[in-house]
Amino acid sequence: MVDTLLNIAMMHSDTLVTRAKEGDQNAQGKLIQLWYKRIYNFGYKFFLDHDLAMEVSQKTFISMCKNLAGLQDNARFKSWLYKIAVNYCREEVRKKKGDRSLSFDVVWNRDAEESPKWESTGQRYDNPESQLHRRELADILQQALGELNVEQREVVIMKEYEGLKFREIAEVLNISENTVKSRMYYGLDGLRKILDRKNINKDTIGYEL
Amino acid sequence: MSYKPNENDLMAYLYGELESPEREAFENYLFEHPEVRLELERLQKMRTMLSEVKDKEVIAPPIFVDEGKARVMWDAPYLKTIVSIAASLLLVILMGRLAGMKIQYEASALKISFGETQTEANGGVQAQVAGASLSAEEVQSMINASLLENNVAMQSSWKETQEKLDASINKSLAQNSSKIDKLVRDASIASQDQIREFVAGIQTENLQLVKSYFKMSSDEQKQYIESLLVDFSKYLQQQRNDDLQLVQTRLNSLEKNTDVFKQETEQILSSIITTVGNKNSIGMTN
Numbered sequence: 001m002v003d004t005l006l007n008i009a010m011m012h013s014d015t016l017v018t019r020a021k022e023g024d025q026n027a028q029g030k031l032i033q034l035w036y037k038r039i040y041n042f043g044y045k046f047f048l049d050h051d052l053a054m055e056v057s058q059k060t061f062i063s064m065c066k067n068l069a070g071l072q073d074n075a076r077f078k079s080w081l082y083k084i085a086v087n088y089c090r091e092e093v094r095k096k097k098g099d100r101s102l103s104f105d106v107v108w109n110r111d112a113e114e115s116p117k118w119e120s121t122g123q124r125y126d127n128p129e130s131q132l133h134r135r136e137l138a139d140i141l142q143q144a145l146g147e148l149n150v151e152q153r154e155v156v157i158m159k160e161y162e163g164l165k166f167r168e169i170a171e172v173l174n175i176s177e178n179t180v181k182s183r184m185y186y187g188l189d190g191l192r193k194i195l196d197r198k199n200i201n202k203d204t205i206g207y208e209l
Numbered sequence: 210m211s212y213k214p215n216e217n218d219l220m221a222y223l224y225g226e227l228e229s230p231e232r233e234a235f236e237n238y239l240f241e242h243p244e245v246r247l248e249l250e251r252l253q254k255m256r257t258m259l260s261e262v263k264d265k266e267v268i269a270p271p272i273f274v275d276e277g278k279a280r281v282m283w284d285a286p287y288l289k290t291i292v293s294i295a296a297s298l299l300l301v302i303l304m305g306r307l308a309g310m311k312i313q314y315e316a317s318a319l320k321i322s323f324g325e326t327q328t329e330a331n332g333g334v335q336a337q338v339a340g341a342s343l344s345a346e347e348v349q350s351m352i353n354a355s356l357l358e359n360n361v362a363m364q365s366s367w368k369e370t371q372e373k374l375d376a377s378i379n380k381s382l383a384q385n386s387s388k389i390d391k392l393v394r395d396a397s398i399a400s401q402d403q404i405r406e407f408v409a410g411i412q413t414e415n416l417q418l419v420k421s422y423f424k425m426s427s428d429e430q431k432q433y434i435e436s437l438l439v440d441f442s443k444y445l446q447q448q449r450n451d452d453l454q455l456v457q458t459r460l461n462s463l464e465k466n467t468d469v470f471k472q473e474t475e476q477i478l479s480s481i482i483t484t485v486g487n488k489n490s491i492g493m494t495n
Contacts, residue, residue, distance in 0.1 A: 036269030138262045181217035
């Protein structure tokens with residue numbers, strides 16, 4: 001994880017957590033502001049769907065506000081929060097299995113109607129071609145992530161994008177650290193296989209590693 | 210070497226979470242086993258690729274957490290639907306009551322009515338219908354007879370009205386045509402005189418108009434030219450004065466200049482004379 005001001009603030013949110021636990025709504029609001037992006041992005045990478053990610057993050061933070069008083073160790077706030085998010089994500093997955101309706105975004109591709117995707121990326125200093133390549137690579141990777149099974153996907157996202165330690169992930173998922181590591185290994189391996197099957201390597205993507 | 214790392218150690222090393230003694234052992238092992246090194250490199254590449262997926266920016270929507278106590282009753286699964294059905298039933302009953310609706314079931318007939326029921330009248334009609342029992346032929350003949358009667362009556366009335374209409378149209382035509390003829394004749398006689406008068410009137414009017422216009426415009430032109438002339442003469446006067454002043458000043462300055470020049474030449478001359486005199490006197494002494 002990159003050390004941005006936001007991340008530093010997140011790492012030192014202990015006092016905020018204690019205040020929020022006492023029922024300070026302002027502190028709760030600040031906690032939400034700090035962590036919303038992380039939980040949203042976790043949800044987004046998990047589902048590759050904005051609406052589901054928004055739903056999961058909102059549920060997570062509502063639950064956080066309600067149950068914060070029950071959190072015993074402030075240092076475990078992060079893994080506690082991710083635990084809630086993971087549970088809601090799994091719940092959505094279960095719901096989706098029984099749901100035969102199509103998401104509206106699948107029928108009507110909103111992104112394709114608006115503007116080229118690479119327009120929204122932050123790296124404007126790159127040349128457009130490599131930007132497009134990067135964007136494509138990112139999309140392909142996201143899809144590959146979606147093809148992993150839920151257990152591996154959770155671990156890969158939490159480790160690679162959310163920067164949790166193996167110990168923390170083990171806490172979140174209530175499993176042993178070794179299981180986490182092995183899921184991570186098979187997750188990465190699975191990703192590589194998926195990409196190989198899609199014939200994606202550094203030559204085809206035109207991206208210099 | 211007895212140390213053989215498993216995939217978990219590989220993961221821990223990859224993410225820099227392997228602690229110091231194991232870490233060294235692992236690095237040694239890597240040094241000796243290039244295939245593991247290759248595997249690590251591949252995983253590392255995978256990680257670099259994964260890091261291409263960037264976070265999406267998102268703005269946290271306001272999240273309101275209510276106390277969750279007031280709504281417990283409403284959250285009961287069937288209560289809402291039951292209450293809403295009851296409410297709609299009540300509404301229907303109320304509407305029926307207000308509209309005076311009556312629903313009766315008697316003698317195997319369901320009657321829904323609004324307002325007062327008219328059972329007696331219906332009974333009378335029914336009795337009449339029951340009493341008059343007619344055969345189909347009789348009915349047919351009756352219908353035919355009435356139709357014939359109707360036709361005859363209508364034809365006669367049509368004829369009558371037709372005749373009346375014709376008569377009135379002829380009459381009014383005759384009247385109107387004579388009236389129109391008279392009117393046209395009057396108008397044609399009257400119009401010749403009137404036109405003459407009208408044209409004469411217009412002619413005199415026009416004459417007067419043109420006369421007055423010419424007079425007015427000539428007056429205006431006169432005034433304009435007079436003012437123009439006056440202005441021009443004034444302007445000329447002014448110009449002459451200015452020119453005179455200018456010439457005056459020029460002359461003055463010239464005069465001054467010549468005076469100064471004169472003085473200067475005098476001075477120079479006198480200085481030359483004096484220096485020559487001095488030289489002569491010095492030369493004399495030498």
